[in-house]
Amino acid sequence: MKDLIQKLSGVYGPSGNEELVSEAIRGEIESYVDEIRVDVMGNLIAIKKGNGTGKKIMLAAHMDQIGLMITHIDDKGFLRFANLGGISVANSVCRRVLFQNGTVGVIGYETELDSWKDITLAKMYIDIGASNRKEAEGLVKIGDVAVYHPLFSVGNGKYIGGAMDDRAGCALLVKTIRDIGDTPNDLYFVFTVQEELGLRGAKTSAYALEPDLAIAVDVTATGDTPKSKPMAVALGGGPAIKIKDASVLAHPMVKDLMINTAQKHGIPYQLEILEYGGTDSGAIHLSRGGVPSGVLSIPCRYVHSDSETIDAGDMDNGVRLLTRILEENISF
Amino acid sequence: MSDLLKRLTAAGGVSGDEGRVRAIIIEEITPLVDEVHIDRMGNVTGFKKGTTSNRKVMLCAHMDEVGFIITGIEDNGMLKFATVGSIDSRILPSKRVRIGDNRVPGVMGIKAIHLQEPAERKNAVKARQMYIDIGAGSKDEAERLIKLGDYAVFDSELVYFGDGRVKSKALDDRVGCLTLIESLKGDYPFDLYACFTVQEEVGLRGAKVAAYHIQPDIGLVVEGTTCSDVPGVEPHRHTTRMGNGPAISIADLASYGNKEMVTFLIECAENAGIPFQIKEGVTGGNDAGEIQRSRGGAMTAVISVPCRYIHSPSSVMDLKDLDNTVRLVKEFLKGCESL
Numbered sequence: 001m002k003d004l005i006q007k008l009s010g011v012y013g014p015s016g017n018e019e020l021v022s023e024a025i026r027g028e029i030e031s032y033v034d035e036i037r038v039d040v041m042g043n044l045i046a047i048k049k050g051n052g053t054g055k056k057i058m059l060a061a062h063m064d065q066i067g068l069m070i071t072h073i074d075d076k077g078f079l080r081f082a083n084l085g086g087i088s089v090a091n092s093v094c095r096r097v098l099f100q101n102g103t104v105g106v107i108g109y110e111t112e113l114d115s116w117k118d119i120t121l122a123k124m125y126i127d128i129g130a131s132n133r134k135e136a137e138g139l140v141k142i143g144d145v146a147v148y149h150p151l152f153s154v155g156n157g158k159y160i161g162g163a164m165d166d167r168a169g170c171a172l173l174v175k176t177i178r179d180i181g182d183t184p185n186d187l188y189f190v191f192t193v194q195e196e197l198g199l200r201g202a203k204t205s206a207y208a209l210e211p212d213l214a215i216a217v218d219v220t221a222t223g224d225t226p227k228s229k230p231m232a233v234a235l236g237g238g239p240a241i242k243i244k245d246a247s248v249l250a251h252p253m254v255k256d257l258m259i260n261t262a263q264k265h266g267i268p269y270q271l272e273i274l275e276y277g278g279t280d281s282g283a284i285h286l287s288r289g290g291v292p293s294g295v296l297s298i299p300c301r302y303v304h305s306d307s308e309t310i311d312a313g314d315m316d317n318g319v320r321l322l323t324r325i326l327e328e329n330i331s332f
Numbered sequence: 333m334s335d336l337l338k339r340l341t342a343a344g345g346v347s348g349d350e351g352r353v354r355a356i357i358i359e360e361i362t363p364l365v366d367e368v369h370i371d372r373m374g375n376v377t378g379f380k381k382g383t384t385s386n387r388k389v390m391l392c393a394h395m396d397e398v399g400f401i402i403t404g405i406e407d408n409g410m411l412k413f414a415t416v417g418s419i420d421s422r423i424l425p426s427k428r429v430r431i432g433d434n435r436v437p438g439v440m441g442i443k444a445i446h447l448q449e450p451a452e453r454k455n456a457v458k459a460r461q462m463y464i465d466i467g468a469g470s471k472d473e474a475e476r477l478i479k480l481g482d483y484a485v486f487d488s489e490l491v492y493f494g495d496g497r498v499k500s501k502a503l504d505d506r507v508g509c510l511t512l513i514e515s516l517k518g519d520y521p522f523d524l525y526a527c528f529t530v531q532e533e534v535g536l537r538g539a540k541v542a543a544y545h546i547q548p549d550i551g552l553v554v555e556g557t558t559c560s561d562v563p564g565v566e567p568h569r570h571t572t573r574m575g576n577g578p579a580i581s582i583a584d585l586a587s588y589g590n591k592e593m594v595t596f597l598i599e600c601a602e603n604a605g606i607p608f609q610i611k612e613g614v615t616g617g618n619d620a621g622e623i624q625r626s627r628g629g630a631m632t633a634v635i636s637v638p639c640r641y642i643h644s645p646s647s648v649m650d651l652k653d654l655d656n657t658v659r660l661v662k663e664f665l666k667g668c669e670s671l
Binding site: 015016039040041069071072074080082084085122141142143194197200203204205206208 | 483513567568569582583588590591612613614615624625627628629630631
């Protein structure tokens with residue numbers, strides 16, 4: 001699992017630019033699935049057939065990570081940028097970024113500002129070491145997207161890196177695809193695009209697939225750090241079964257299926273109530289006439305930074321739980 | 333072409349009240365297409381059957397413009413109003429408007445500067461502090477001229493000035509409407525749907541149902557977009573620059589352009605020697621968001637004519653940019669079958 005997470009979290013793939021992640025995942029699962037394809041939006045869809053008596057289940061994890069899109073190159077070779085997804089000032093100051101072609105940059109800010117409160121993304125820039133516009137244009141162009149420089153570490157059973165949101169979810173699905181045994185259910189594993197821009201890939205893929213039920217796998221925040229916002233999710237407390245976030249109220253049947261399966265197999269779990277944010281199930285559950293949907297969440301500290309931190313045990317138990325759920329005879 | 337631009341921009345067509353614009357478009361496109369379809373939302377689609385292919389290409393421009401709706405009539409005959417679509421209310425005082433089907437003239441008023449409290453002077457003026465004066469002396473008199481729910485538009489004529497520039501209201505997005513009409517003059521191998529949408533300015537509403545209905549393979553949106561190459565704005569916040577050609581979007585808040593389409597648009601421009609610019613910013617959003625994510629998804633891209641002072645009575649545009657936008661769309665249509 002460590003190698004898989006390290007590999008996937010290091011692949012360049014900001015929203016709208018998920019191609020390399022898609023290729024990497026395809027390489028990991030191609031020999032384990034019955035069919036694999038990419039749709040017009042770029043979603044990677046892998047199908048594992050059941051024995052024909054079960055449900056059609058959609059699993060979704062998003063391939064994209066947040067990024068910084070270059071909007072302007074100035075005469076001195078500095079780049080201005082706009083955020084793709086939830087890039088914040090606080091998590092960006094003096095961080096290193098990486099472009100698809102390997103160009104490295106540092107995020108700086110206009111230091112004549114009087115107060116940190118005055119810093120906005122429009123007053124920040126990326127320094128790629130170019131001394132003029134021409135030199136910069138040899139390395140990047142308007143519309144190119146940088147990501148936080150990925151640096152993977154393992155610390156006391158924790159995985160730390162950029163893009164755990166949501167390569168951890170992708171890795172969880174990849175491992176599930178490999179581990180799963182005989183199942184009555186037809187499984188549609190969808191590695192989605194542009195989640196960070198508004199659940200976009202999930203919307204079109206759910207429409208096209210028309211599943212009977214759906215489970216998204218994504219990271220969620222925790223409430224276990226010093227003076228954090230109150231939240232009853234802890235790193236290492238087991239995979240979290242979502243009750244709600246700002247995009248979805250988990251369908252009771254799916255939620256109960258997840259809880260009952262965890263209890264039946266003695267898999268640790270926790271319940272998640274996230275007061276903000278959303279994930280692919282937010283789009284999936286409203287597709288066509290509605291899709292009963294839930295979410296399996298991976299507790300993650302420092303979400304949307306270059307040091308997103310998850311727990312190895314939560315990942316392993318997440319795979320166990322999802323695998324057991326998908327092997328169930330589901331009767332609703 | 334410029335006579336048509338004058339007619340299109342002169343027509344009042346606030347979101348939800350696009351009838352006058354629709355009438356001009358129907359008149360213009362009927363001789364050019366196989367079928368004109370008007371859906372329940374009021375979108376107009378000109379359909380041209382393809383000669384050899386069944387692929388569906390959707391061109392899209394919105395008919396509606398930002399404006400106002402009358403929300404109240406005071407005892408003294410003054411009208412209260414709300415904005416429809418996004419308008420910077422600081423530009424409103426003393427602007428002339430036309431209200432309702434009878435184009436009743438009015439002017440937007442606000443309390444005089446010497447009567448404003450210090451706090452009022454400091455804060456940006458809001459629409460609800462203003463009123464429209466239609467010269468009526470009483471509620472009865474006003475009610476004979478207008479009724480609640482009437483729409484109002486900026487009273488502003490298209491004016492040519494400078495070297496090939498114009499100022500007008502509603503360039504956003506009558507420039508797109510004009511581009512679509514011009515594009516319908518060609519013949520294409522694929523099925524072409526030129527879709528003129530309603531209610532874009534209030535949330536891409538017309539495009540949502542139009543795209544669902546059409547189910548396009550490829551969607552190209554033609555827009556008017558913001559252009560801030562003016563004094564006091566740092567170069568990295570210009571977004572687009574006037575006269576540099578149509579702006580091709582990489583992404584905005586509503587959609588991320590399909591990469592193959594964006595690359596193809598750039599190739600089209602380069603091969604045909606059409607000046608173009610890449611839009612430097614991700615602000616705003618447009619019908620492409622709904623088209624791209626309708627049903628199972630479609631390829632989409634956006635090109636825009638730069639418009640200074642957009643969403644005002646006096647947007648400014650360079651006619652060369654419009655001309656080059658029309659050229660680029662035609663080049664795109666010539667070869668987009670290969671996508």
